[in-house]
Amino acid sequence: xxxxxxxxxxxxxxxxxxxxxxxxxxxxxxxxxxxxxxxxxxxxxxxxxxxxxxxxxxxxxxxxxxxxxxxxxxxxxxxxxxxxxxxxxxxxxxxxxxxxxxxxxxxxxxxxxxxxxxxxxxxxxxxxxxxxxxxxxxxxxxxxxxxxxxxxxxxxxxxxxxxxxxxxxxxxxxxxxxxxxxxxxxxxxxxxxxxxxxxxxxxxxxxxxxxxxxxxxxxxxxxxxxxxxxxxxxxxxxxxxxxxxxxxxxxxxxxxxxxxxxxxxxxxxxxxxxxxxxxxxxxxxxxxxxxxxxxxxxxxxxxxxxxxxxxxxxxxxxxxxxxxxxxxxxxxxxxxxxxxxxxxxxxxxxxxxxxxxxxxxxxxxxxxxxxxxxxxxxxxxxxxxxxxxxxxxxxxxxxxxxxxxxxxxxxxxxxxxxxxxxxxxxxxxxxxxxxxxxxxxxxxxxxxxxxxxxxxxxxxxxxxxxxxxxxxxxxxxxxxxxxxxxxxxxxxxxxxxxxxxxxxxxxxxxxxxxxxxxxxxxxxxxxxxxxxxxxxxxxxxxxxxxxxxxxxxxxxxxxxxx
Amino acid sequence: xxxxxxxxxxxxxxxxxxxxxxxxxxxxxxxxxxxxxxxxxxxxxxxxxxxxxxxxxxxxxxxxxxxxxxxxxxxxxxxxxxxxxxxxxxxxxxxxxxxxxxxxxxxxxxxxxxxxxxxxxxxxxxxxxxxxxxxxxxxxxxxxxxxxxxxxxxxxxxxxxxxxxxxxxxxxxxxxxxxxxxxxxxxxxxxxxxxxxxxxxxxxxxxxxxxxxxxxxxxxxxxxxxxxxxxxxxxxxxxxxxxxxxxxxxxxxxxxxxxxxxxxxxxxxxxxxxxxxxxxxx
Numbered sequence: 063x064x065x066x067x068x069x070x071x072x073x074x075x076x077x078x079x080x081x082x083x084x085x086x087x088x089x090x091x092x093x094x095x096x097x098x099x100x101x102x103x104x105x106x107x108x109x110x111x112x113x114x115x116x117x118x119x120x121x122x123x124x125x126x127x128x129x130x131x132x133x134x135x136x137x138x139x140x141x142x143x144x145x146x147x148x149x150x151x152x153x154x155x156x157x158x159x160x161x162x163x164x165x166x167x168x169x170x171x172x173x174x175x176x177x178x179x180x181x182x183x184x185x186x187x188x189x190x191x192x193x194x195x196x197x198x199x200x201x202x203x204x205x206x207x208x209x210x211x212x213x214x215x216x217x218x219x220x221x222x223x224x225x226x227x228x229x230x231x232x233x234x235x236x237x238x239x240x241x242x243x244x245x246x247x248x249x250x251x252x253x254x255x256x257x258x259x260x261x262x263x264x265x266x267x268x269x270x271x272x273x274x275x276x277x278x279x280x281x282x283x284x285x286x287x288x289x290x291x292x293x294x295x296x297x298x299x300x301x302x303x304x305x306x307x308x309x310x311x312x313x314x315x316x317x318x319x320x321x322x323x324x325x326x327x328x329x330x331x332x333x334x335x336x337x338x339x340x341x342x343x344x345x346x347x348x349x350x351x352x353x354x355x356x357x358x359x360x361x362x363x364x365x366x367x368x369x370x371x372x373x374x375x376x377x378x379x380x381x382x383x384x385x386x387x388x389x390x391x392x393x394x395x396x397x398x399x400x401x402x403x404x405x406x407x408x409x410x411x412x413x414x415x416x417x418x419x420x421x422x423x424x425x426x427x428x429x430x431x432x433x434x435x436x437x438x439x440x441x442x443x444x445x446x447x448x449x450x451x452x453x454x455x456x457x458x459x460x461x462x463x464x465x466x467x468x469x470x471x472x473x474x475x476x477x478x479x480x481x482x483x484x485x486x487x488x489x490x491x492x493x494x495x496x497x498x499x500x501x502x503x504x505x506x507x508x509x510x511x512x513x514x515x516x517x518x519x520x521x522x523x524x525x526x527x528x529x530x531x532x533x534x535x536x537x538x539x540x541x542x543x544x545x546x547x548x549x550x551x552x553x554x555x556x557x558x559x560x561x562x563x564x565x566x567x568x569x570x571x572x573x574x575x576x577x578x579x580x581x582x583x584x585x586x587x588x589x590x591x592x593x594x595x596x597x598x599x600x601x602x603x604x605x606x607x608x609x610x611x612x613x614x615x616x617x618x619x620x621x622x623x624x
Numbered sequence: 625x626x627x628x629x630x631x632x633x634x635x636x637x638x639x640x641x642x643x644x645x646x647x648x649x650x651x652x653x654x655x656x657x658x659x660x661x662x663x664x665x666x667x668x669x670x671x672x673x674x675x676x677x678x679x680x681x682x683x684x685x686x687x688x689x690x691x692x693x694x695x696x697x698x699x700x701x702x703x704x705x706x707x708x709x710x711x712x713x714x715x716x717x718x719x720x721x722x723x724x725x726x727x728x729x730x731x732x733x734x735x736x737x738x739x740x741x742x743x744x745x746x747x748x749x750x751x752x753x754x755x756x757x758x759x760x761x762x763x764x765x766x767x768x769x770x771x772x773x774x775x776x777x778x779x780x781x782x783x784x785x786x787x788x789x790x791x792x793x794x795x796x797x798x799x800x801x802x803x804x805x806x807x808x809x810x811x812x813x814x815x816x817x818x819x820x821x822x823x824x825x826x827x828x829x830x831x832x833x834x835x836x837x838x839x840x841x842x843x844x845x846x847x848x849x850x851x852x853x854x855x856x857x858x859x860x861x862x863x864x865x866x867x868x869x870x871x872x873x874x875x876x877x878x879x880x881x882x883x884x885x886x887x888x889x890x891x892x893x894x895x896x897x898x899x900x901x902x903x904x905x906x
């Protein structure tokens with residue numbers, strides 16, 4: 063997982079561009095980022111006895127290259143992608159090759175105009191977020207037009223129009239959206255004087271999809287709107303957004319007509335050595351897609367921010383939380399504290415403590431007055447916004463202690479306790495089925511530990527080790543993991559790891575998952591070669607998840623830019 | 625300027641929302657008393673496993689168990705089970721100990737066409753018909769199902785169901801989407817099946833289980849056992865689609881919440897099943 067995070071980081075385009083690019087005679091600059099991933103699979107009769115996941119192709123590969131040209135106020139770009147075929151775990155909708163992203167953007171004065179493809183977000187994304195997560199295979203880029211007007215007194219207006227990308231095609235629905243954000247600090251100078259920053263925003267998005275159904279009277283135009291506020295005073299920061307969506311019967315909600323609502327608020331406070339974060343969230347029937355029949359993460363118009371930490375250690379990351387777009391209530395509280403350096407407890411360099419508590423639960427759902435409950439072509443259910451539902455989805459309490467003992471050694475210990483509702487998060491069982499058969503869901507309690515150490519060695523070499531353990535009865539069972547990552551030089555890193563699933567409920571699955579990898583850096587180029595077993599799991603970014611099948615084989619990843 | 629923006633936002637909001645008032649159902653689309661139904665949108669191949677069975681057949685629970693195992697292994701989206709109570713009368717007839725009549729005329733027709741001579745026997749996608757190797761014992765269903773599931777889809781269904789609790793009329797719309805060319809004519813048949821029926825069954829140890837739960841029981845074939853032709857020979861090609869509607873009035877003894885539609889697309893010459901789908905009536 064760490065390597066994966068590093069790979070994503072290496073691929074993040076913006077941060078690397080500053081050093082690269084080719085300037086032409088007209089003063090324009092051309093830049094490119096290229097990534098190639100390939101995997102050759104080995105038939106592993108222990109990992110996959112029936113060969114269900116072993117691909118017919120035996121080797122799979124995919125790649126992309128993003129080219130950007132900038133000259134003065136003009137910016138143009140295109141991305142070529144190829145999948146022959148998509149590597150295991152990546153959505154199989156990616157098949158073939160072509161130019162999937164091209165745009166021209168012109169900025170002048172108050173206006174910024176884009177035609178072609180673009181990514182955009184209104185507020186926190188509750189009603190509109192066109193974005194990509196390359197690692198997940200999620201890309202819902204818009205293809206159309208966007209106008210951004212930066213008006214005086216801190217007012218910014220955005221307008222978008224277009225259709226969303228769905229693999230190599232486009233979603234059936236048309237999107238129209240507008241957003242206004244007002245930075246009051248620029249209009250009201252006294253706020254500036256007292257050090258208060260206050261932003262107000264409102265947005266509206268509508269989708270159009272022809273409504274043909276033999277049984278239902280479908281809305282062709284579905285609108286959603288949101289209001290938000292952001293405030294900042296000294297170390298305090300608050301942002302809150304409320305969104306509402308009109309009747310939107312779709313595959314996710316079982317074609318019910320109940321309007322949707324979403325609310326997310328986050329408050330943070332930080333000062334030297336101390337930080338707090340508190341988030342509350344309530345989502346009620348808020349799946350919003352430009353194709354009402356779409357599934358997985360196809361044609362998603364909006365994004366519901368997750369509550370909870372994204373865990374990067376491999377074993378805790380096997381229990382990720384997937385945002386429940388049909389309804390959830392949750393909260394998160396984080397505290398970070400640095401015990402001052404040169405104190406009795408803090409030691410020479412200080413000691414970092416972090417506590418995080420996150421919880422997500424179902425919303426209150428009761429049958430309609432006529433007794434129907436979640437039935438297609440009805441209002442679906444009733445819900446009291448202030449009442450918690452009965453089904454726990456996910457709880458995560460984790461505490462970490464990190465300390466640098468000397469210039470040559472630092473260590474971090476993290477303890478976790480998850481409550482993971484496998485029925486909801488892994489098997490996709492809905493609330494109605496669980497409420498009809500109470501206690502039929504399986505909420506697992508999983509404790510876990512991760513201990514990371516870093517040793518600085520002579521000649522600028524470093525050694526990083528991880529020892530991890532996760533427990534729990536049933537499902538995956540208990541696991542132990544060891545990782546050693548040896549940085550030989552600026553150019554070479556070698557890593558070896560093994561996960562032993564010694565407590566799996568099925569004896570035949572109590573197996574090792576060894577993995578060795580070599581990473582080579584050469585200027586802007588990064589090449590990673592790995593060989594070993596990949597465990598079956600769920601991979602999530604920002605609460606959006608996909609299933610990763612088990613595999614065994616050789617993988618190659620190359621990233622470069624110029 | 626700001627007023628203009630506000631007015632523009634307001635106008636856009638009002639113009640771009642279709643508020644739907646009750647009833648949400650289309651007139652004639654299944655009534656309004658209780659609007660129910662389901663939607664299944666296929667993206668991959670599903671396999672039909674037919675189990676010819678009888679409540680006085682002692683080895684038949686073993687075959688039902690295999691069907692249940694396949695269902696739990698692959699899920700109902702990929703394996704469509706159908707338990708047809710038909711075949712030799714000594715296994716399927718009623719008696720004081722086995723009072724429920726699970727047999728149907730359509731089921732008997734299927735058993736007759738496929739020459740069911742003993743129980744339990746079954747077919748996986750009706751493969752190998754009519755070579756007399758098409759009737760398979762339950763021990764082979766798992767491997768055949770896996771082989772069939774590994775093949776690229778030839779036809780996919782989108783299915784939309786609805787149910788009117790007053791009239792007990794169940795409706796289903798089937799969008800049939802060809803994924804590859806077919807040289808022979810293609811037919812579509814629709815069946816109704818019911819699960820969760822508690823009724824006596826003779827068990828492998830020769831005992832009678834009075835509370836045995838029967839699953840996937842074939843109930844009716846509204847278009848007849850072999851349905852209707854969708855595409856004539858040589859017509860079906862990738863990208864071609866067709867829409868079909870079926871309806872049936874559920875018998876008063878059937879529990880709608882346990883009844884499912886089963887639809888199959890099949891090669892009209894070889895009877896090989898090209899795709900199957902199941903969808904809840906309610």
